[in-house]
Amino acid sequence: MTKYFTVDLFMIASPYLKKQKKNYSAVKDQQLTIAAKANIFICLIFCLLWTIYFAIAQMWLIVSMDIFFTLISLFSLFLLYIRQISAGILLSQVVLLVFPVVFCLFFDVASIDYPRVAHLFLPAGAILGYLNYRREPSFLQFILIVLSITCFIFFSGSSFNISGAIPLPENIRHHGGWIVTCVATLMICISIYTMQLEMQIENKLVQDLRLALTKKQFELFYQPQIDSSETLIGAEALLRWHHPVLGYVPTKDFIPVAEVHELMPKIGEWVLAQACCVLNQWSKKEQTKNLTLSINISADHFMQPHFEQTVIGMVQKHGINPALLILEITENIALNNCASMIEKMHFLSKHGIQLSLDDFGTGYSSLSYLQKMPISQIKIDRSFVEAALDDKRSNKLVTGIIKIGLDLNLRVLVEGIETAEQFYAFKNNACTEFQGYLWGCPMSFNDFIEQVPHFKK
Incomplete structure (x- = not known):
């Protein structure tokens, strides 16, 4: 999936880089939308698989939470498809903030053998939010970025959890930890790659601006x-x-x-x-x-x-x-x-x-x-x-x-x-x-x- 996503992003960015006739804002919007859709799609597949697993294990509280966040993710995906880019990314960023935080507090309790991993989703949301903030600054977007970074730092540096937490069984954490880490890393890489493409396009624009005066x-x-x-x-x-x-x-x-x-x-x-x-x-x-x-x-x-x-x-x-x-x-x-x-x-x-x-x-x-x-x-x-x-x-x-x-x-x-x-x-x-x-x-x-x-x- 990473291969096809990379190809799609490059195809979106290449019209400007290859000097095909395409609006600069449209290129940036398209590549940001593709990145957001890819991250949401990964979250949907991830939640669906875990929902099935936890349903078989009869852990209905987690199942209900997964279904709830899956529905919100689907709605954010719908917003992106109808070109409500900022709203769609804001909603997906809320999911990528609230879901990891709730999971860290209630279920992903760090132990001696297995560290907490759910918070690894937070940087992906922060990076997407930053790209969206550059496109259309808003106070709400800024707050979500700050909260995502703050929560990531907090859960990375502490083992805090609430008294009523329900720790996941060790057998789930053994395999699930690696799966979560791989998926979160993939989403972070997607967001970073999108940022790199945006910088590449902007650098090309700056070069063209310098030439515009002389030409x-x-x-x-x-x-x-x-x-x-x-x-x-x-x-x-x-x-x-x-x-x-x-x-x-x-x-x-x-x-x-x-x-x-x-x-x-x-x-x-x-x-x-x-x-x-x-x-x-x-x-x-x-x-x-x-x-x-x-x-x-x-x-x-x-x-x-x-x-x-x-x-x-x-x-x-x-x-x-x-x-x-x-x-x-x-x-x-x-x-x-x-x-x-x-x-x-x-x-x-x-x-x-x-x-x-x-x-x-x-x-x-x-x-x-x-x-x-x-x-x-x-x-x-x-x-x-x-x-x-x-x-x-x-x-x-x-x-x-x-x-x-x-x-x-x-x-x-x-x-x-x-x-x-x-x-x-x-x-x-x-x-x-x-x-x-x-x-x-x-x-x-x-x-x-x-x-x-x-x-x-």
Whole structure:
């Protein structure tokens, strides 16, 4: 079975490694799903065989427990088959935590001749949980990982058991101990192999990211921004990676990897240079000469030495109006709230560069940002859009944010507008600028230029 499982996993991972056209996230999800299914399948076979054995031995308490956990494992397998990956892995991890712990406390009592072995299943669940946590972080997943590791350490280093424990007969422990050890080791190997494949795929992605800059695979897409009269006032430039084999790689796949491997400053510098080139082109045409262009600045890029001088130098090199360039910063930058950060911002502001606070209200927003930093615009995150229409408290919160922004002479832009109802709701709340699919999705440079004449003058 190990042989066939290894072949299946390699076939799942190989589309990226062999440069076949396949989505990076889909590859990772598939290999994780295969590993989880394999571990659950092993548990099912293991439980079924032991259920039969204990039924013959008339040990009905263990039989009932095996049946209970078998049913839960079947349900977790069902969740994986309907693509509820996180839920399926979480449930299987609960089984791989609770079953060994209960068995160690009640039945697998260590003796002089035979050590406890049921706890050997715990590392397999912890590793699968870690892989799932990397894919979709959650507090519950983190707690399960910590509990699995803690219980493994506890049962490995002690012979603790409860007073009402029912130790297994020595003849069962003699053969069963070796079986449990082999099965648990197989599951651990499966989980480790899955982790190794994921690292291999990520390393390949990092190599491709490094080549993307030199081979000009990055592109900027542009999403229109309009004012309350639906007049085009600018656009937000959004990064896209057009891989020669994979096609357009979703930003959620490569941005986190680029941040971890400290590639964002180089990518950000390319975005900045490209944005200045675009503003230079726009300045030569009547229809686009007054349009602003917003670009996202990562925390790593902003914190680079002489970042502000680089920006001003780029603006001067391309001969553009600095007021038309908007740098969108996140709360990761604002949270630093240190003198050097604020000094950088004031330097940029004095030279005419506009600063926008992106996704305002989603994290640890503080009015001190607006008080100390020369922000000219705040962007209300799309998560508020639906909530503001459906929930009175959310509506009041958004109204308060807009009022604070306007009272401080800030421009307030709401993103994620998809319907006319949403547009008029925020417009009636005095919001001044808007962005969303209602006026266009992110589009290539040529497509954006073609759309410009269709907006109001």
